[in-house]
Amino acid sequence: MNAEEQAARIKTLDAADPLAHKRDEFELPSETLYLNGNSLGPLPKSARARVQEVVDRQWGQDLIAGWNKHGWIDLPFSVGDKVAGLIGSATGQVICCDSISVNLFKLLTAALRMREDRTVVLSQKGNFPTDLYVAQGVEKLLGNERCSLLTVDESQIREALTEDLAILLLTQVDFRSGSLLDIEALTLAAHEKGILVIWDLAHSAGVIPLELDAWQVDFAVGCGYKFLNGGPGAPAFIYANRKHHDGLVQPLQGWMGHKAPFEFDECYRPAQGVAQFLCGTPNILSLAALDAALDVFDGVDIVALRHKAIQLGELFLELVDGSKALGEFELLSPRAANERGSQLAYAHPQAYAISRALNAEGVIVDFREPNVLRFGFSPLFLSFEDIRRAVERLCYVVTEGIFEAEVHQERKKVT
Numbered sequence: 001m002n003a004e005e006q007a008a009r010i011k012t013l014d015a016a017d018p019l020a021h022k023r024d025e026f027e028l029p030s031e032t033l034y035l036n037g038n039s040l041g042p043l044p045k046s047a048r049a050r051v052q053e054v055v056d057r058q059w060g061q062d063l064i065a066g067w068n069k070h071g072w073i074d075l076p077f078s079v080g081d082k083v084a085g086l087i088g089s090a091t092g093q094v095i096c097c098d099s100i101s102v103n104l105f106k107l108l109t110a111a112l113r114m115r116e117d118r119t120v121v122l123s124q125k126g127n128f129p130t131d132l133y134v135a136q137g138v139e140k141l142l143g144n145e146r147c148s149l150l151t152v153d154e155s156q157i158r159e160a161l162t163e164d165l166a167i168l169l170l171t172q173v174d175f176r177s178g179s180l181l182d183i184e185a186l187t188l189a190a191h192e193k194g195i196l197v198i199w200d201l202a203h204s205a206g207v208i209p210l211e212l213d214a215w216q217v218d219f220a221v222g223c224g225y226k227f228l229n230g231g232p233g234a235p236a237f238i239y240a241n242r243k244h245h246d247g248l249v250q251p252l253q254g255w256m257g258h259k260a261p262f263e264f265d266e267c268y269r270p271a272q273g274v275a276q277f278l279c280g281t282p283n284i285l286s287l288a289a290l291d292a293a294l295d296v297f298d299g300v301d302i303v304a305l306r307h308k309a310i311q312l313g314e315l316f317l318e319l320v321d322g323s324k325a326l327g328e329f330e331l332l333s334p335r336a337a338n339e340r341g342s343q344l345a346y347a348h349p350q351a352y353a354i355s356r357a358l359n360a361e362g363v364i365v366d367f368r369e370p371n372v373l374r375f376g377f378s379p380l381f382l383s384f385e386d387i388r389r390a391v392e393r394l395c396y397v398v399t400e401g402i403f404e405a406e407v408h409q410e411r412k413k414v415t
């Protein structure tokens, strides 16, 4: 295909994009090509307006009355119910609070108590480190006679499901390669062996169709600041299937998870259901931002988001494949679109310097150790033309050797 035909095709794709109008709902610097919505979603205009309102009027004028007057106290639940709509959950099973790491601790310890005759927690090799760190921490805390972590390659998970396992703790989308696990099939296979499942949906929620209730998932966690665009450090969420609400016990017992926090009872009595997963006072500014950010999803079908994310990724893949200048980029993601999430990862010996040079050129991407460039395709605000321009700038950075400049070699604290 020549350049003209390609330009025409990209124009057609953008013209036919049913989500194109969503871009206007975000604040994005005009010259920036943001292929990083999978790491930190951009600022929705609705979130900016809400945070201003909460700071200036609610907190500024109404002070402590805000807890009742503006429903601050209910935000973990109401925002949770909005997330529920995006992950195939009925209301009353999702709560927004804390980080994924803290929430995994609560879930893992609670789930282990539900399988007292078993000890093994199975996870995947290469899982996001925090998931493994939390499991290792629980192992240390409870001792190996109550918890022992086992990790296997993704391809070995199925055969590793035995009746010794208490918990299957998996991340659906691999944070490096983007490879995608089948939640429904693995949950079913785990249940056949009496194993409880905890899914990490960090790179799934808001971009991949999920049916947690229909798939009978036990527990899940997910991220507020990635595809949900809730802002830096946005509260994470916990999903706990209603079938487990009775008898649930999690050890981070704080007053907000008490049955009646304002009775100031000296004895802890857990609230019913997901409310028990609250620990301390909710982070209202962040919850308000996430609440407003989720309004961007109003009227949006996740199936359409997934479809566009795949189209964006396929276009990127095709343009990189077709470029001689990018011959040294080694694809680490599954080539089949239905086997990966909304990202593509490439290995390159100069990945770090290329990522810095690209960022300086306005193409914002991630670098991941040891040599991985990660491109995220957030379908709410990216156009097909953005993809074309991003690959064009990538070619420029590589063919002109822009990345070789000393300034691009220096490591930053956050990569």
Ligand SMILES: *Cc1c(COP(=O)(O)O)cnc(C)c1O
Pocket (backbone or CB within 6 Å): 099, 100, 101, 102, 128, 130, 131, 171, 175, 200, 202, 203, 223, 236
């Ligand atoms: C981003 C991410 C997290 C983040 O955890 P926090 O504790 O919320 O910072 C956890 N797990 C996975 C798989 C992630 O991609």
